[in-house]
Amino acid sequence: MRAARLEAIHHRTPHLRALEAEAIHVFREVAAEPGRAVLLFSGGKDSAVLLRLAEKAFWPARFPFPVMHVDTGHNFPEALAFRDRRVEELGAQLIVASVPEAIEAGKLTDETGPRASRNRLQTPVLLDAITEHGFKAAFGGARRDEERARAKERMLSFRDDFGGWDPKAQRPELWGQLNGHVRPGEHVRAFPLSNWTELDVWEYVAMEGLELPRLYFAHRREVFSRDGMLYAASDFVERLPAEEVFEESVRFRTVGDMSCTGAVRSEAAGLQEVIAEIAATKLTERGETRADDRVTEAAMEDRKREGYF
Amino acid sequence: MAPLEAPQRTSELMRVATAGSVDDGKSTLIGRLLLETEQILEDQYEAVERASKERGDGYVNLALLTDGLRAEREQGITIDVAYRYFQTDRRKFVLADTPGHEQYTRNMVTGASTADVALVLVDARKGVVEQSRRHAHIAALLRTPHVVVCVNKMDLVDFDEGVFDSVAAEFPEAHAIPLSALNGDNVTERSANTPYYSGPPLLELLEELEPAPDRDDGPLRFPVQWVVRPMTDEHHDYRGYAGQVAGGTVSPGDEVTVLPSGARTRVQSIDTIDGELDEAFYPLSVTLRLEGEHDVSRGSLIAAGDSPPEPVRELEAEVCWMAQAPLKPGARLRVKHLSQTVAAKVESIDGRLDVNSGEHGPADELELNDIGLARLRLASAIAADPYAENRTTGSFILVDDSSNDTVGAGMVVA
Numbered sequence: 228m229r230a231a232r233l234e235a236i237h238h239r240t241p242h243l244r245a246l247e248a249e250a251i252h253v254f255r256e257v258a259a260e261p262g263r264a265v266l267l268f269s270g271g272k273d274s275a276v277l278l279r280l281a282e283k284a285f286w287p288a289r290f291p292f293p294v295m296h297v298d299t300g301h302n303f304p305e306a307l308a309f310r311d312r313r314v315e316e317l318g319a320q321l322i323v324a325s326v327p328e329a330i331e332a333g334k335l336t337d338e339t340g341p342r343a344s345r346n347r348l349q350t351p352v353l354l355d356a357i358t359e360h361g362f363k364a365a366f367g368g369a370r371r372d373e374e375r376a377r378a379k380e381r382m383l384s385f386r387d388d389f390g391g392w393d394p395k396a397q398r399p400e401l402w403g404q405l406n407g408h409v410r411p412g413e414h415v416r417a418f419p420l421s422n423w424t425e426l427d428v429w430e431y432v433a434m435e436g437l438e439l440p441r442l443y444f445a446h447r448r449e450v451f452s453r454d455g456m457l458y459a460a461s462d463f464v465e466r467l468p469a470e471e472v473f474e475e476s477v478r479f480r481t482v483g484d485m486s487c488t489g490a491v492r493s494e495a496a497g498l499q500e501v502i503a504e505i506a507a508t509k510l511t512e513r514g515e516t517r518a519d520d521r522v523t524e525a526a527m528e529d530r531k532r533e534g535y536f
Numbered sequence: 537m538a539p540l541e542a543p544q545r546t547s548e549l550m551r552v553a554t555a556g557s558v559d560d561g562k563s564t565l566i567g568r569l570l571l572e573t574e575q576i577l578e579d580q581y582e583a584v585e586r587a588s589k590e591r592g593d594g595y596v597n598l599a600l601l602t603d604g605l606r607a608e609r610e611q612g613i614t615i616d617v618a619y620r621y622f623q624t625d626r627r628k629f630v631l632a633d634t635p636g637h638e639q640y641t642r643n644m645v646t647g648a649s650t651a652d653v654a655l656v657l658v659d660a661r662k663g664v665v666e667q668s669r670r671h672a673h674i675a676a677l678l679r680t681p682h683v684v685v686c687v688n689k690m691d692l693v694d695f696d697e698g699v700f701d702s703v704a705a706e707f708p709e710a711h712a713i714p715l716s717a718l719n720g721d722n723v724t725e726r727s728a729n730t731p732y733y734s735g736p737p738l739l740e741l742l743e744e745l746e747p748a749p750d751r752d753d754g755p756l757r758f759p760v761q762w763v764v765r766p767m768t769d770e771h772h773d774y775r776g777y778a779g780q781v782a783g784g785t786v787s788p789g790d791e792v793t794v795l796p797s798g799a800r801t802r803v804q805s806i807d808t809i810d811g812e813l814d815e816a817f818y819p820l821s822v823t824l825r826l827e828g829e830h831d832v833s834r835g836s837l838i839a840a841g842d843s844p845p846e847p848v849r850e851l852e853a854e855v856c857w858m859a860q861a862p863l864k865p866g867a868r869l870r871v872k873h874l875s876q877t878v879a880a881k882v883e884s885i886d887g888r889l890d891v892n893s894g895e896h897g898p899a900d901e902l903e904l905n906d907i908g909l910a911r912l913r914l915a916s917a918i919a920a921d922p923y924a925e926n927r928t929t930g931s932f933i934l935v936d937d938s939s940n941d942t943v944g945a946g947m948v949v950a
Contacts, residue, residue, distance in 0.1 A: 240819065242628040245549040251821035252780045255761040259834055259875070284821070286809040287774060288766035371619045378618045394616060398942040399642060399858060401649035402931045404872060408940035422630050424621050509578045 243431050247280065250419035252403065253382055254284035254366070257417045260407040261363035264292040264417070265322070267353075268314075270306030271482040272439050273368030273420060276428055278313060279437055280419060281366070293320035295365075297353050299345040300327035301463040301484040309440040324356035341465040344486045350533055354390040363409055366417045372424045373512065376528035382421045388412035392531040425480075425512050429502045442479045444501060445493045450475050456489035480505075480512045547627045550747050553647035553680065554655045555634045555671045561688045562657050563597075565717035566620060566633060569739065572724045573622040617643050626743045641891065641905040644671060645856045645945060648678040649931070652747040656685045656710070660693045664706050670891045672707060677854065677889070677907070677947070679927055682745045683710040686738065691716040695729040713738055751818040755840035756784035756792065757921070757929045759874035763833055764823055776807055776823035777832055779875070782928035784840055785817040786824065791841030794832055795919040800841055802827045835876035837919045837929075845929065847917035852949045854889070854923070855910045857902040859936065859943035863910070864901045869943070871914060873932040879915035880934075886911060909949065923947035 240248075258264055266281055268274045281290040294314055314321045326348050329335045334355075335348050357365060371378045381397050383405050398406050407415055420428070432439060449460040451470045458464060460472045463485045477490035478501065495501045554562055570576045581596075588597040620631040632647035634640070648654055654675035658668045668685075675683050685707045693699045695714065704712035713722050714730045715738060721727035722737045736744065764776040786792075790803045804825040806813040816822045824838060832838070839845060857863045863882060871880040888899035888908040902908045923930030934944035 239548055240817075242547050242549040245819055248780060248819050248821040252761070255778055255821070256875070259762055260877075283809045284778070285762070285764060286823070287768075287771045287776075287807075288764050372621050375618075378620065379616045397616065399646045399945070400942075401646050401933060401945045402928060403650060404931070404933045406872060406933060406935055406940070406942045408870075408877075408935055410940060422619065422621070424623075424628075426623075427628070511577045511579055 243427060243434060246420075246423055246427060247283070247431070249403070249422065250280045251284040253405065253417055253419040254281055254290070256405045257364045257366070257383065257407055257415070258285075258291055260405075261409050261415065263362055264364040264366060265295045265357075265360065265362045266290070266292055266366040267368070268294045268296055268310060269368075269482065270296070270302070270310040270440060271368070272428055272432060272443060273370065275309075275313070275437055275439055276423075276431055277366060277368045277420065278317070279435055282317065289318060292366075293322050295322040295324060295356060297324045297349045297356070298326060299349060299484050300325070301345055301461075301486050303440070303442055303459070303479075303482060303485055303488075305440045305442050306482050309438075313438075322356065322360070324352050326352050329355070341467050341470075343465070345484060346487055347533075350390065357390070357414055358412075362414060364407065364415050364417055366419065368420050369416075369418050370420050370423050370425070370428075376531060380418070380421070380531075382418055383407060384416040384418065385409070386414050386416060390414075391533065394528070394532075426502070426505055429498075429505055433498050433502060440482065442482055444498075445476050445478045445496045447474055448477050448490065449473070450477060450490060457492070458489055459485055461485045547623065547625065548747055550627050550629050550742060550745070551650050551652045552629055552631045552655060552742065553634065553644075553651035553653075553675075554631065554657070555640070555644045555647065555667075555674075560657045560659045560667075561717045562633075565655075565657065565686065565688060565715075565723070566631065568717045568720060568723050569631075570620065570622055572720070572739065573624055575620075575622040617647055624739065624743060629742065640667075640670075641674070641856065641907065642858045644674045645678060645907075648675050648680050649927075649945070651675075651678075651680045653682040653684060653742065653745055654680040656683060656707070658685060658687050658703050660687050660689045660696075660699050660703070660714075663699075664703055666892050669706075669893075672710070673889075673891050673894045674907075676709075676894070679923065681747070681749050683707065684738070684741060685710045685712040686717075687712060687714045688717055690714045690721060690730070691719050695721075695727075697730075697732045700730070700733070711735065711741060713741065748818060751783055752785055754783045754926060755843040756786050756790070756838070757782040757840075757845075757926060758786060758792075758824065758838040759929070760832060760834055760836040760838060761875045774825075776825050777836070777838065778821070778823045779838075780821045781816050781818045782874075783818055783926045785815055787815045788812075792826070792838050793841050793844040794826070794830055795837040795839060795844055796847050796917060797831050797836075798844075799830045801830060835874075837874065839919070845919045845921045847919045849914045849917050850883075851912045851914065851918075851920065851946075852886070853910055853912060853932075853946040854907060854949055855902060855934070855947075856907045856945045857904060857943070858945070859941070860904055862901040862903045863944065868937060870935040870937060871912065871918070871932050871946070872935055873918045873920060874929065876918060877935070878918060880912045883911040883913050885909070910946070912946075920948045922950060 326345050329352050330337050381400050449472050450457045451472050478493045479490050495504050585596050618633045622629050634643040634647040656668050656671045687700050687703045700714040714733050715722040724739045726737050758779050760777045760779050762778040764778050766774050804827050806816045807823040865882050865884050867882040869880050871878050886909040887896035921929040930948045932946045933942050936943045
């Protein structure tokens with residue numbers, strides 16, 4: 228009996244299944260404590276994976292929280308279409324927190340000029356929406372491998388009533404034990420994908436057969452070049468006189484605002500080809516494609532302290 | 537989009553914890569592991585190169601890769617646990633890199649709590665110093681399954697066998713490797729400079745050690761996190777208990793005991809969105825359905841039928857204290873154990889651990905970063921195992937009543 232039992236031990240769990248199990252654990256734990264959660268969904272690959280994991284965590288029931296998109300008004304149309312389709316398929320409730328509406332209402336001032344970005348404006352809109360709906364927890368798709376300030380952040384990131392992150396006063400996390408206790412006005416940001424890398428996300432997309440917006444696969448697009456990055460030509464970005472539009476085969480590695488997300492030249496039209504390119508890349512995804520991280524050495528840390536994801 | 541073929545790699549997840557200061561070459565070793573496994577990309581390397589020049593370091597300071605916060609770079613110190621990722625064809629590694637100076641005990645305990653393997657660094661020129669002993673004691677206390685002693689900077693002692701042997705002799709339970717992180721000896725490639733060392737280089741060893749080797753051996757432990765009740769037409773009467781297997785294995789038909797009620801029943805099915813499973817084990821997150829109707833909710837524990845843990849209202853535990861104000865007898869706190877939070881009172885402090893010697897001495901309070909024995913009385917019973925038997929069901933955190941901060945971590949002794 229004992230011998231037969233020993234045969235069965237030393238189960239090998241593939242690392243993607245171990246990461247999946249960890250993420251599901253976080254979803255269930257935070258939904259219970261502190262509860263009143265919301266899932267932040269942008270239409271990007273990380274939030275697509277997040278949505279799938281939320282689905283798995285509570286199946287066959289629907290996940291017990293709404294989905295929220297902080298809409299800057301500068302989104303890729305493909306990402307919005309993807310968002311709406313997925314939300315409908317899942318029968319989830321969608322909340323749109325709108326930056327343009329906040330600008331319209333005079334709460335925020337839009338930046339102007341060729342380098343205008345609404346990246347920073349997302350933060351007050353997000354915080355207002357969290358307060359308005361009384362959310363105590365917000366799930367996000369941030370990963371620690373993305374950026375070095377994020378490498379220091381906990382799975383459950385405690386935020387005060389200004390949404391601020393204090394890296395020196397983080398709750399220690401031991402044995403996967405999560406402390407979701409918050410006082411009124413405070414909330415936690417929960418990051419189930421903390422231990423995933425960009426490659427893990429792509430391999431999981433392949434393993435699960437997840438759909439992603441076409442933006443992530445090579446396609447021909449009108450682009451222009453700025454600071455060594457290719458940007459999609461759109462009505463949202465004012466071009467400098469020397470910036471000429473040309474057509475190129477590109478794909479996007481991250482999907483954020485059209486005003487701050489760069490494209491990479493690529494012919495990789497299929498998932499396995501994209502994975503092969505990602506595995507062989509010499510540049511980080513944020514370094515290659517995100518202008519918002521290039522402002523200062525500690526651009527991400529500064530924004531997180533202000534309440535950004 | 538049609539489902540595509542599964543990824544080629546079926547590598548496992550291995551959690552590694554390191555601790556130490558910049559001087560013993562820890563950052564160089566981590567930098568070397570990241571470089572050799574091609575995890576440091578060009579823009580990251582260039583940023584570090586640029587920052588090193590601006591600081592006047594005179595070399596590419598790999599510590600800057602892990603020091604992510606502004607204050608860390610400005611002050612040249614590491615403040616908090618940083619997580620790093622690297623992978624080989626066989627394994628994906630999650631590396632918790634904990635600083636050696638500030639809050640060292642708290643950070644080492646945090647890193648070691650989830651680690652499958654702890655890397656203890658020893659500078660070959662200095663031999664075993666307090667910090668290496670402290671780290672080895674903490675790894676042992678936290679029951680990190682494997683400890684690897686990296687005897688670093690061997691190039692500076694001419695790869696002397698005697699130096700290596702004397703360090704290795706101090707850690708009879710651990711696997712010791714003579715290496716040079718700077719030159720790469722025995723990091724990823726076997727070194728010709730250490731003919732007396734017959735073991736594998738560090739990376740190969742990390743690929744071979746068994747993660748969580750004894751988790752499947754013990755009796756089933758399944759803490760219920762969430763009750764799944766879809767109440768849809770399709771799943772009208774469905775009632776499942778969602779959680780993550782913390783120990784043992786479970787199959788449909790297995791007899792189980794549900795705590796705290798003590799009810800005995802059988803497992804009807806193991807459900808996942810991808811279909812029912814024949815067996816579940818650590819660390820899988822699944823949903824169990826049980827035969828019959830029982831009182832099961834968040835905070836319940838589904839355990840092996842014939843060996844459930846005894847629910848207790850009193851605990852003797854090894855506590856690592858993490859708050860500024862000392863922990864004294866009479867203190868009221870909350871204990872979060874598995875998916876349950878209960879009020880607790882400290883009855884007595886029964887000793888303080890000297891992390892340098894591994895011995896307990898007398899104490900009547902625990903200060904910040906102290907580890908010591910405490911007796912706790914609980915407002916309601918919890919189903920805990922001794923930590924020696926299960927690192928999940930035998931551990932808990934202490935939460936402050938007013939701030940909600942995590943102020944301590946405990947390991948159940950009895």
